[in-house]
Amino acid sequence: MKESYWGKYWRRRVSRRRVLAGGATLAAGSAAILAGCGDDDDDDDAAAPAATQAAATQAAAAAADDDEPAEDSAAQDTAADEPEEQAAAVEDRSRYGGKLNYTYPAYPTGFDxxxxxxxxxxxxxxxxxxxxxxxxxxxxxxxxAQSWEQVDETTLVFNLREGVRFNPEAEGGREVNSEDWYISLRRYPDSRANRGSNVNELFFSFMDEGQGATFDTPDDLTLRINQNKPFASNTRAFAAASLVVVSPERLAAEESGDLGQVSGINAGSGPYMFDNVSETRISMKRNPNYYEHPEDLPGTRFNRDMPYIDEMETVIITDGAASQARFLAGDADYYGSVDKITAEQWEGQPSVNIQTGPAIDDGSIMIQLAAAKWTPYPELSKALSMAMDWDGYIDVVLGGEGRYSAPVSPTAFPKYGLSQEEIKQYQVYDPQGARQLWEANNGPEIFPELDTTVPAWVAAFPNTQFIGQSFEDSLGVKVNYNPLELATYIASANGPTGTKDWHFFIAGNNAISTMPDWNALVAYTPDGYGAIWGGNWYKGVNISDPWVNPDNPNYAENGGGPNGEAVRAALEITHPYARELQDYADRQAATFDDDERAEILKELQHRIFSRYCCTLPLPTPTTKYVAVGSRLKGLVPPPDGDQTAAFGMWRAHNIWLEG
Structure with missing residues (x-):
């Protein structure tokens, strides 16, 4: 496959369009590939369903109830004008209704x-x-939350919105209270330590009770978090998708076996709830208990009453080419990010709109090295960097439009980022020097071949192949590509250090560009997903316990003793350098002085680059291209529109379906 795909490029340097046609739309290594597809049945979209009409009637009734007689003439004059304005707002329901069609490359690994x-x-x-x-x-x-206050560096108080209720299947749709939030938030550390969670510790370690945090719930609508450390990005973590409130009764029923479903289905209070879940299709409908957002704030994408769209349906399609074909046929309303070449190929097709905006995903696609394998050999990881054709990657994979990137995006966070000149002093393509360094440090004996994993559900993985070919040509080492399905792929990436079945991994973390700690930096520091280092072991959190302790409830599930010995040995190898990097990360997260934070973050990035282990950031596009179905309207362009954590596609209420 590699010869037929890349051979002409490496021998003749053929045009980028010919090399990448049909394959460059997918960012290999990303755990959540966004694609678009759906049902061919559009008949239901012609008129607003009964649920929407009922909601309009309820809104009108609520408006009428608000029009109470005024006690003075001025108030009466104002009130006399209000019904006409309210009626106009209620009667214009043209954007409400319809079913959004989408696709996903695999059945989700869970719903908790x-x-x-x-x-x-x-x-x-x-x-x-x-x-x-x-x-x-x-x-x-x-x-x-209706409001919140950072009382001091370690005290965060949320004033919860009154009237937020769970959906009807979650304990009859009762009102959410502060105790529910406490129970929900305290689950994250245990899930990470003992239940195979992939939710990053960065989101919750500052409120981990095992590390000294406490919670107070003085009343039903007040949640006080007494953090175990300062964390300057705490509110940005709460604005992302992962930290949510879950019905304790729903989870208890699941744990007792009463539901017969995976944990979390219809345990929330969001705008939608699950209607039907199968291995091939997931459909969602409105949550009739959904609450209002009365705040009239500039730039808000919350509607006052509910989102415009009535239903969402996701079809599971594992074949990347089939997903593309269905989107181009007009059977999908959203596809997601594509590269420049694909955007130009799809532009002008009747069912496609291409949105553009500044790319802020610097460092979110990277070459990750298995830390336990590479940490003892810094000269060999440096040789890998020298073997990589960085400018060629921009020219071929990114269609000639890109820049060198770093762990913190200089576009999203200009004050914290490194300049192109600073980055280029570390990422120098020198194939002859790379071969000499590789051979001088026994690279052929230590790493006779290099293994990597690739996503089996994508049509092609040109970025991984480009990198692998660079290594082969510069170092003379054979690269093996191992395709894995989604669940296995994620397990392979996120498993504990010492158990990696790869030497390098082209990873994508769907960088949450709203916080500098996460803006790809999370993939470079030990409190990340574990793809490099293996978690917070150095902080006293024994993340190897499920592998080494027979009394741990997940001991047998995780493989027990042999794996535990490998994990423990690997942590001993990676600990000193991991500790150094994390000290930097902890210091920047703890300061509320922006100048001090910028200085620390720049020092940390220089250290990551100069050590060449165990993550090498790949160049990033300068422009973000997002493919959207022609009937989907109102979606803001990047950098917000494609970011779940940035009030984008899946959080905004004010997107609608035309026709």
């Missing part, structure tokens, strides 16, 4: 928000977050 990261749109739509955040507006917008 404290565990899964493979179903971000489901988490964003069926659960409630405290607030939303817009990169463009640089502003927070109240959601399940």
């Amino acid at each position: 928000p404290s565990i899964t990261i493979t179903f971000p749109f489901g988490m964003a739509t069926s659960y409630s977050q405290m607030m939303a955040y817009s990169i463009v507006e640089d502003q927070f917008y109240p959601d399940a």
